[in-house]
Amino acid sequence: MTDLLQFLTAHGEGLVFVVVLLEQAGLPLPSMVFLIAAGAMVGAGTLNGPLVMGLALAGALIPNYVWFVVGRRKGNRILSLLCRISLDPDACVRLSEHAFARYGPATLLVAKFMPGLNTLASPLLGMLRVGTARFLLFNLAGTVLWIVVSVGIGHVFSGQLEQVAAWAAQWGITMGLVIVSLLLGWGAFKYLQRQILLRRLRVGRITVDELQEKLASGEDVVVVDLRHPLEREVEPASIPGALTIGPGELQARQGEIPRDKDVILYCS
Amino acid sequence: MALRLQRHGVLRVRPLVGGIDAWLERKLPTEGSAIADLAQPEPV
Missing domain, CATH: 3.40.250.10 (Rhodanese-like domain)
Structure with a gap:
């Protein structure tokens, strides 16, 4: 966290824009953590609040709209591609389809808080021919909610910034290693599980x-x-x-x- | 899905490689789409 705070101080609000833009474009970046850290720095007076939120909003809406258009033009193929690169492709498709079948574009209000759904929301709605105005409206509402909550959390805890930084300096590397090990282990388990399933299915497929x-x-x-x-x-x-x-x-x-x-x- | 059906006693089950996309790519006959319906002769 200390490094993240120093990095954010040095590079300012522009970094929030870049990280949110890349994450919404599909890269696995923890942009919510950046927004929380930025919120803490807004509370501490280091960053400009409206500018952070405005740039985060732009950084999210641009790639979301691009994915929406791509989904509309490429249909099912883009969904298959996005799910193929996910850790749990079957769950990815099921989760997205069920969520959208049940709640429609309103899913966008919570999609940004759910990593798998977030990646698929815009192309899936494009694929389902949801109207552009409806998509833009729900996406704007969902994105504003996500930014306000994330920056708000950071802002509320900005008073504890020093303690958090000190704690992170002491335990940060150990915690980081534990989290990375757990993620790698989970990824390896899901990969093996899928390979075993595919091998069993490959035996009996028909062309x-x-x-x-x-x-x-x-x-x-x-x-x-x-x-x-x-x-x-x-x-x-x-x-x-x-x-x-x-x-x-x-x-x-x-x-x-x-x-x-x-x-x-x-x-x- | 195939494995789930096998567990329910449907043993002679095989998934289609490439799914409906592969079938459509080969331009094989279909039903249910506007184009396929137009291709059907009108009932007398």
């Missing part, structure tokens, strides 16, 4: 050519469309004769899938 051949020859196969309703809204075309079952309905409707036939599953 488009093989499926087309089976259908053309009249073979009795059951094709199941497992896409989320939101994905089907974006791409309504489906494989002819496919049984449509949303991922959330699988438990309740698995009885509809015959046990004595070849079953082919697909999603996006």
Whole structure:
């Protein structure tokens, strides 16, 4: 924290803009920590409060709008790309789709506080053809809320800045090492878990050519469309004769899938 | 999903490589889209 405070003092409000811009563009940076630290420095009179908040707002809104436009133009592919680079791709897609199916653009009000959702919110809303004015309005509200809360937390605790800095000087490196080790361990665990799952699935997959051949020859196969309703809204075309079952309905409707036939599953 | 179904006794289950995107890329027949619906003959 001491280094962070010194760094912020030296480079001022511009650094807040750059860090928020890069984080909202997709880089894994802890911009909320920077905003809290900046808030503490605003409270201590080292930084200019309105300028910090104005630059943080600009730094967030610009990449958010760019991602919104990219999502609108590239659709599902951009969501797959963003989820592929996430630590838990399956949870990433499920979390985003369920949140947006339930709350719509209002999800933007809390998205910035949730790292996975934050990255996906703008392209997903673009992909779902949410109106630009609606997106801008909800995104502005969510971003202002995020900045005010983060800077506010720092401001409230600005009186304890010296104590925090002293504590960080004493324990900062140890705590940092523990946190980095836990993150690396978690990342390695999720990576291994996914590789094992993919290896098991790879054994029994079917290609488009093989499926087309089976259908053309009249073979009795059951094709199941497992896409989320939101994905089907974006791409309504489906494989002819496919049984449509949303991922959330699988438990309740698995009885509809015959046990004595070849079953082919697909999603996006 | 495939593993979940296997646990429920659907043993002959296989996921499609590339999903619907791969199917669409090959321009194979579909149903449900505006283009696919237009391609269908009008019922008499």
